[in-house]
Amino acid sequence: xxxxxxxxxxxxxxxxxxxxxxxxxxxxxxxxxxxxxxxxxxxxxxxxxxxxxxxxxxxxxxxxxxxxxxxxxxxxxxxxxxxxxxxxxxxxxxxxxxxxxxxxxxxxxxx
Amino acid sequence: xxxxxxxxxxxxxxxxxxxxxxxxxxxxxxxxxxxxxxxxxxxxxxxxxxxxxxxxxxxxxxxxxxxxxxxxxxxxxxxxxxxxxxxxxxxxxxxxxxxxxxxxxxxxxxxxx
Numbered sequence: 189x190x191x192x193x194x195x196x197x198x199x200x201x202x203x204x205x206x207x208x209x210x211x212x213x214x215x216x217x218x219x220x221x222x223x224x225x226x227x228x229x230x231x232x233x234x235x236x237x238x239x240x241x242x243x244x245x246x247x248x249x250x251x252x253x254x255x256x257x258x259x260x261x262x263x264x265x266x267x268x269x270x271x272x273x274x275x276x277x278x279x280x281x282x283x284x285x286x287x288x289x290x291x292x293x294x295x296x297x298x299x
Numbered sequence: 300x301x302x303x304x305x306x307x308x309x310x311x312x313x314x315x316x317x318x319x320x321x322x323x324x325x326x327x328x329x330x331x332x333x334x335x336x337x338x339x340x341x342x343x344x345x346x347x348x349x350x351x352x353x354x355x356x357x358x359x360x361x362x363x364x365x366x367x368x369x370x371x372x373x374x375x376x377x378x379x380x381x382x383x384x385x386x387x388x389x390x391x392x393x394x395x396x397x398x399x400x401x402x403x404x405x406x407x408x409x410x411x412x
Contacts, residue, residue: 221400230389230403231342276341280398287398291341 192217192279194290202298207264209293211277218280220253220260221287226273257282264295272297301325305390305404312380312411320375320407322390330393331373332357332401333365335386342389347397348373380411 193212201207211220219238223231235244237253237260244251248271250263260279264271274292281288306321324331333345344357348367362384364376373392377384387408391401 219398230406231391231401233400233402236400278401285396285398287401289342294339 192277192288192290194277194293196293197291198294198296200296200298201267203269204266207267207271207295209262209275209277209295211260211262211279211290213258213279213281213288216257216282217260218257218282220257220280221278222251222260222262223276223278224273225276225292229273231276267295267297269297269299271295303390303392303402303404305388305407307407308405309408310410312377312409314380314382314411316380316411317376317378318380320377320388320390320409322373322375322404323371324373324390324392324402325371326392326394326402327370328392328394328402329370330395330397330399331367332391332393333363333373333375334389334391335359335384336389336406337386345375345388349397377409382411385409385411 195210221236222234225231235251240257241255242253248265252261274294276292277290278287303324329350332347334342343359346365348354354365367373387406389406390404393399393401
C-alpha cells in the first residue's frame with residue numbers, strides 16, 4: 189500500500205545542536221504536511237508544501253519538498269528545549285485525496 | 300472558537316464494557332477522523348467521515364463503530380472493550396477534502412483493565 193516512511197525514529201541532541209528528520213514516499217505526493225506533537229499533547233499542524241523543490245521557513249525550522257515530490261525534510265537549527273516532541277510528516281499520494289502519516293520522529297533534548 | 304473538542308479526557312474501562320467517545324467540532328468541517336495512537340507509536344486511522352450520514356473504515360476499524368448524524372458530531376463507540384484497545388484516541392477534522400490539514404482534539408486516554 190501507499191506508505192510514508194520517516195527517519196530517524198528517535199533523535200537525541202544536546203541543546204543548541206541542529207536536528208533533521210526525513211520523510212520518504214514510494215509514490216509522488218500532491219502535498220506534504222508537517223505536524224508537531226508535544227509530549228502528552230495532540231498533533232498540531234505546522235506547515236504544508238505543495239510545489240516541487242519548495243522551501244519554507246518558520247523561525248528556526250526549515251521545511252523542504254523534494255524535486256520529485258517523493259521526499260521532504262524538516263530541519264531545526266540550534267534546538268531549544270521547547271522543540272521537544274514528535275514530528276510527523278503526512279503526505280497525499282497523488283490522486284488518492286487522503287493523508288498518509290509517517291511514523292514520526294521523536295526528538296529529545298539534553299539541556 | 301473551540302475547534303475540536305473530545306470528551307472524556309481520561310477513562311478506565313473493564314474488559315467487556317462499552318463506551319462512547321465524543322467528538323464535536325465548531326469549524327463547519329465536512330471531514331472528520333478517528334485515530335488511535337499506541338504508546339510511542341504513530342497514528343492509525345480507525346474511521347473517517349466525509350459528511351453527515353457518510354462514514355467509512357480506515358486501517359483498524361475492528362472493534363469500533365461510528366455514526367455521523369450531524370456535521371458537528373462524530374462519536375466513536377467501543378462495544379466490547381478489550382485490553383488491545385488501550386490507547387490514546389484522537390478525533391480530527393479537515394475542510395474541503397481528506398488531503399487538507401487536519402485539526403486535532405486533545406485526545407481521550409483510555410485504559411482497559
